[in-house]
Amino acid sequence: MNSPIKAKHQRLVLVLVALAALIGAGLLAAWALRSQASYFYLPAEMAANPPEVGRAVRLGGMVEAGSIKRDTDGVTIRFVITDGKARVPVRFKGIVPDLFKENSGAVAEGKRGADGVFVADNLLAKHDEKYVPREMKDMTAGQARQTVEETK
């Protein structure tokens, strides 16, 4: 295609190329999102319908009171995330976020291990009133309701 294409056809060709690229991008995105988007789980959902081992997901809930334990290496911590219905043990190696503490909400990003322990690559905790992980906004409200019902 070294000779200039006819003018009329050229515009058509360009439009088709652009459309093809956009449709390609759309299809690629749809396919990649199906396999790569990481879904959010509450502990009860994870217990009822666990994700495949090794698939990237997020797990959110309350850090159970008295559950935070530090391994002897000094940098690995183990704790339990709960929503009052189910408990999921979590392992995390790293520096915990500043406001990560027991009886407080947290979101763990990571994968479920074969042994049922959730291995977190990253922890998100409430940062301040203005910066809460998206999932935790509703979650804490839900939990507040739940707590109210439990104490009735």
Add this chain to the structure above:
Amino acid sequence: MIATLGLAALWLAAALAALQLLGGFLALRSPENPLAMAVRPIAVVQGGLVAVAMICLVVVFCQTDLSVLLVAMNSHSAKPLLYKFAGAWGNHEGSMLLWVTIMAMAGGFVALVERRLPEPTILATLAAQAFVSLGFYAFLLFASNPFTRLDPVPVEGQGLNPLLQDPGLAFHPPTLYIGYVGLSIAFSFAVGALLTRAVSPTFARAMRPWVLGAWIFLTLGITFGSYWAYYELGWGGWWFWDPVENASLMPWLAATALLHSVSVLAARNALRAWTVMLGVVAFSMSMVGTFLVRSGILISVHAFAVDPTRGQFILALLAINIGAALTIFALRAATVTEGERFALTSREGALVFNNVMLTGALGIVLIGTLYPLVAETMGAQVSVGPPYFNPATAIFVLPMLVVLAIGPLLRWRRDSMGRIGKLLLAPLALGVVALGLFALQPIHLLPLLGLGLAAALVVATLIPLWGRNLRTLKLPTWGMVMAHFGVALALAGMASDSAFTSEKLVAANVGDKVELGPWSITFDRVEPVPGPNWTALEATLHASYAGGEPIELKPQARAFWSPPQPTTESALATRWNGQLYTVLGEQAEDGRWQLRLWWKPFVTLIWLGGMLVALGGFLALLGRVASDLRRLVAIDKIAYRRTRQGR
């Protein structure tokens, strides 16, 4: 008093914007209309008035005038002056005022200096600019008034988010906003040219400096924001595919495409409708970004307040502006005549490829950013991160970078690969050798491809200088070469960071020694240090590279007291070949401290490359503006001689 002045200036400016829209609209019918003649002065005055309002806001912040609600909510008398000053835009209302200020001042600037295009086109452009501005004035005055008063006056303000208390706040938002909003000029030019049927190479030459300028600031803003996030958040990463980062990347991708297509239109009178379309898309992406960040549907350090009505307001603005522009485009696209023809193997062909790939990458980022929001309305909570974005964008960006090596060597209109094949042998060989060398090491596919491509590009991007007389080479050419070389460097930095970073997380006692790659790091002490509005625990580390002179590093764990919030302050040691990144964690029950250390070879090339890209853009802009000025002076001289001869 000052707050009242600011509000008055804002209302006046809004009224002038309405007048500007009316005048521009009347000019479409009869250019001799007196109001049409007043459009340019109105635009200039409007820009000046908003600047007054912005200055008023900065002043009330610097004075900590707590009778202003915004100041009481976001400032504190004990805050250092720099953050009082920059805190003026470290919140929702202030940042929207900054947005409107830049928009109106850009419009005023166009009105003042732009003389190349036919007058009706300029007036239509200014009307379009006023139309967009009016929406944001309404948003500001009715839904986010920065000058709302507070009675009774509180004793003390609530302070600024500590993560924002960094010198970066003084530069990052204004830079990025000039870029975002500068694209509104491209948008208005596109609409103005469509309305007056004036899509031509002259139009492209008039639009190009504005696109270039906006793009330079966007590039700087993104580069700087990335470095800020890198050292401030303490996670050792420089890009997180956070929706807010994507919100700045999307306009940049569109602006980069526009920048290249506008060059084709200016030089070759081709890609006419496409360039106009990109002008609309680029600013639409800015508005999508604003919607994402300002609506409160995202929760991040950038999203200052959660108020659903604001989100709806911006969404409505977005729909009206984009809808109106696309309608005009649909109605007038048929009148944009076919551009000049070109062969597939030509400079134009390469630039079309660049445009298509950038648009594809833009689509990938847009879909990935919006998908969680769409999924949430359907009841699923999803997050999309690097496992999606990295490979999906690479599919478009890597081929584009291959063509980046070839395109600048091709001639306009028609060329053959045979002519330039020889020139590309050296970079090709270098790339293959690099690929072969690094393939022996355990590196993932994407960084490996990145390293090979970067090695080839570092040479290939300099070939356009080969055999040219460097003293007479034009500034825009220098700019292009420098920007492309910057892309190669940035790619090398990104690939090197993902391929070679070594990381260590340890629990260490004071006096311990940690080895990390070529570094040997001694943990000397931890002591408390006071700051103006925080206290911190500060570790002192001594790091020595390959047995050399030790460098002192002082990472901190800070506790701010208004608002009460802890932050980590990383400490960096920069060498020519990379950075050592250190973070102090918490103290364990047994007295050991957590230390997180990264050795990131050549990571600094990312930002150096970004700066070079922006600098290249600046050289090109300088060259274009200088030649425009020379041409104007020449035209004036001819006109002057003619009038004298006529007399």
